[in-house]
Structures are given as structure tokens and as C-alpha cells.
Amino acid sequence: MVSERSLEVLRAIVGDYVATREPVGSKAIVERHGFGVSAATIRNDMSALEEADLITAPHTSSGRIPTDKGYRVFVDRLAEVRPLSQAQRRAIEEFMAGTNEPDALLDRSVRTLAQLTGSVAIGHLPSLLRSCIHRIEVVPLSDRRVLTVLITDTGRVEQRIAELPRVLDTETLEQLLRDLNERLVGKLLQDAAEVLRDVDEIAAPEHHDLVTPIAEALIDQVLANKQYRLVIAGAANLARTEGDFSSILPVLEAIEEQVVLLRLFAELEVRDHDVAVSIGHEHDGTPLEETSIVATGYTADGGDARVGLLGPTRMDYQRNIAAVRAVARYLSRVLDEPTG
Numbered sequence: 001m002v003s004e005r006s007l008e009v010l011r012a013i014v015g016d017y018v019a020t021r022e023p024v025g026s027k028a029i030v031e032r033h034g035f036g037v038s039a040a041t042i043r044n045d046m047s048a049l050e051e052a053d054l055i056t057a058p059h060t061s062s063g064r065i066p067t068d069k070g071y072r073v074f075v076d077r078l079a080e081v082r083p084l085s086q087a088q089r090r091a092i093e094e095f096m097a098g099t100n101e102p103d104a105l106l107d108r109s110v111r112t113l114a115q116l117t118g119s120v121a122i123g124h125l126p127s128l129l130r131s132c133i134h135r136i137e138v139v140p141l142s143d144r145r146v147l148t149v150l151i152t153d154t155g156r157v158e159q160r161i162a163e164l165p166r167v168l169d170t171e172t173l174e175q176l177l178r179d180l181n182e183r184l185v186g187k188l189l190q191d192a193a194e195v196l197r198d199v200d201e202i203a204a205p206e207h208h209d210l211v212t213p214i215a216e217a218l219i220d221q222v223l224a225n226k227q228y229r230l231v232i233a234g235a236a237n238l239a240r241t242e243g244d245f246s247s248i249l250p251v252l253e254a255i256e257e258q259v260v261l262l263r264l265f266a267e268l269e270v271r272d273h274d275v276a277v278s279i280g281h282e283h284d285g286t287p288l289e290e291t292s293i294v295a296t297g298y299t300a301d302g303g304d305a306r307v308g309l310l311g312p313t314r315m316d317y318q319r320n321i322a323a324v325r326a327v328a329r330y331l332s333r334v335l336d337e338p339t340g
Helices: 004-020 026-032 039-051 068-078 086-096 102-117 170-184 189-197 205-223 235-241 245-257 259-267 317-335
Strands: 120-125 133-142 145-152 157-163 229-233 276-279 291-300 303-312
Touching: 004 026, 004 039, 004 068, 026 039, 068 276, 068 317, 086 102, 086 317, 102 120, 102 229, 102 303, 102 317, 120 235, 120 259, 133 170, 145 205, 157 205, 170 189, 170 205, 189 205, 229 259, 235 245, 235 303, 245 259, 259 291, 259 303, 291 317, 303 317
Parallel strands: none
Antiparallel strands: 120 229, 120 303, 133 145, 145 157, 276 291, 291 303
């Protein structure tokens, strides 16, 4: 067991290393932090931290840097989350205001996070198959082309263009819209595809050729909500902050492919929408072993999803936790309100 003072030394090392990107020595700790003890005493504390595998020497210099285990102790026991300033909170609300549409709002959210933190911001919408259909519209674009519009009770809007084999007259269109809305409004998305596949139940036989491409477009719109959707912003931040491009190349590839990120996001234990942090080798076996992920949940009416950050293990955990928490609370406040 390391002493409480040694843990405070660890806090100082993490803070200085995040700020300077340079290994931290005992002399710097004495000069920058008010421990009231000698450099020799600090060196003893640093030895205890090194024996506990909380700090390590990157080379033969006297300076030390935190290990993944050290960052974990810092996050779990030592990090005091600094609240965002009023200006930062106002910036979040102003940048994200103006839309309640889930896709657009999530896109604004991750761009806001990336700008606030200088990290890679990540978010996803939940699978919305538990949402219900609020309304269906079919808008003529030309004699044989229509725009199908599916609106969910969460405010999500899906649009597709359908090509028709012949002209759809106004009377038939109005009847088709009545039939579609009568059968589909209020139904769960996961049930709507089955209804749409039964063209006999939607329209009279003489209109099957017209209804079929419209139904196929609507099925595509329903199934578009089947998977989680990942939105990423700020990948260039990683390239700007990390000088060793050989080490970040696998990370950038993982960001582009998204599969690993999606799995790691899903595996994070986010309890009661608290902020969860995964660090370095906790991503064992992935290209992200030198990164940390800070994430939390937000609530949309169609289900739970997550928003967070990815960056080097040497990140400002206190600032990033506060930023992720603030953005997630805004998303929950806006998206958890049913559409009228």
C-alpha cells in the first residue's frame, strides 16, 4: 500500500505530465506543488509509486510518467472533476440549439465535444426499432417519382425516393396515404416492416404495382434504424497532438473502421448515466491500447445511447469527464421529450 502523500504525488505527476508532456522529476514536484517536504522525501514517494507500478521511467532520466494503472488510480480515487465554466456551458447550449432532430443534434454534439477538448469525439444513436411511427408522408416529385417520408415519435426523419412504374394520380395517392397511416401510425418500427411486406393489406390489387416500390422504400427506412449509428468528429485532433505518427496510424484506422470503437463503447459499464473511463491496456488486443475512452449514456425516447471521447492516455481526464457529462445531459434533456 502506498501512503496518502504518495497518492498526492501521483496526482501531481499526472497533472504535470498532462500539462507538459514531459516526464516529471522530484525537483519539479517540490517547486510546483506545496508538499512542504524535501526532494529526497518526494523521491521516496516516487519509489513507492514505481514499486506499485503506478509510475515508470520512460528512459534513464530521473523523470517519471504515469502507467495505465496509475491513470486508473488517478481517475478512480484522485480526480476531482472540474465543472465547466459558464462560458463553456453557454457555448455548448448555443452551438447545439436550433434542432431537436436526433441525427443533427448528435452531429453537433460530437463536434462541440471535439472543439472543447481537442480529442476525438464519438457518439451514437440507439437502435430505434423500439420507436413508433408518428406519421408517413408520400410527396410527388414528378409523374413517376415520389419522396417517402417516415417520421418517428422521437423526431427522427427518414427519407427515400421511390421510382414508380406509372403515374400515381392524386386520388390514389390520398387513399394510399390514409391506408398507410391507418395501418402504421403507432406501430413499433420493429413491427412495421412486416406490415409493409404484405401489400395485399395495404392497397387494392390494381394498385399493387404502385404500392410495391413505395412499401420497399419505407421498409428500407424502417431497417435503416436497425443498427447503432456511430458519429465521429475531431480525428485530426489526434494527429495534431500526437507526434509519433507510426503509433497513431492503427488508431486512425480503428476510428475509420468503427467496429472496435462500437464494441468498446458497448462494453463500458455506465451506471445511472455516470461517466465511465477505460484506459490503455484495458483495451487489450485492440489497436487502441495507448488510448483512453471517456463516455457516458444519454437518453432518447427510443432507447439509451452513449457519447464520449477518445484520446491518448495522457489526456486531461478532469476536463474531459466534465465536458462529456455536460453534453450528455443536454442530449438527454432534448431527446427524451416525446414529439407532439
